[in-house]
C-alpha cells in the first residue's frame with residue numbers, strides 16, 4: 001500500500017530542481033501543466049492517474065504532504081477558479097466527493113482537507129486533497145506539512161481506479 005517516505009538527499013535535489021524548473025516556466029509565462037500535457041517533460045515522475053475523463057485527471061501527488069495527497073487537474077487551461085465554468089466546478093466536486101470517500105474508506109483518513117491556490121504568473125487550475133488521519137493534529141498546519149516522496153502506490157492506484165469506475 002502506498003506510503004510517504006522522508007526524502008533522501010538525492011531525492012531532495014531532484015525535487016528542488018523540479019521546483020526551480022516550474023518556477024522558471026511560470027516566470028516566462030509558460031503553464032507547466034499544459035507544457036507537461038504536450039511534451040511530458042516537466043513532471044517526468046508524476047504517477048499514473050487513478051481517474052480520468054474528458055474534463056479532469058486525478059492522481060496522487062509524488063511529493064505528498066500526507067498519505068493520499070491527491071491532485072485534481074483540469075484538462076483545459078484555466079488560471080484559477082475565476083475562469084472556471086461552473087458546470088466544470090460541479091463536476092469536480094462530484095468526483096471529489098467520491099475520492100474523499102475512498103480516502104476515508106480505503107486509506108483510513110479521518111478528514112480530508114481541500115485547497116486550491118494557483119498563484120504566480122502562470123498557473124493551471126488544480127485542487128489538492130490532503131487527508132488527516134486519526135491522532136494527527138487538526139488545523140491549517142496540515143496544508144503546509146513537510147513533503148515526502150510517494151512509494152509503492154501502484155496497488156492503491158489500481159484500487160482507486162476500480163472504485164472510481166464502479
Ligand SMILES: [Zn+2]
Pocket residue numbers: 031032033034035076077078123124125
Ligand atoms: Zn495550463
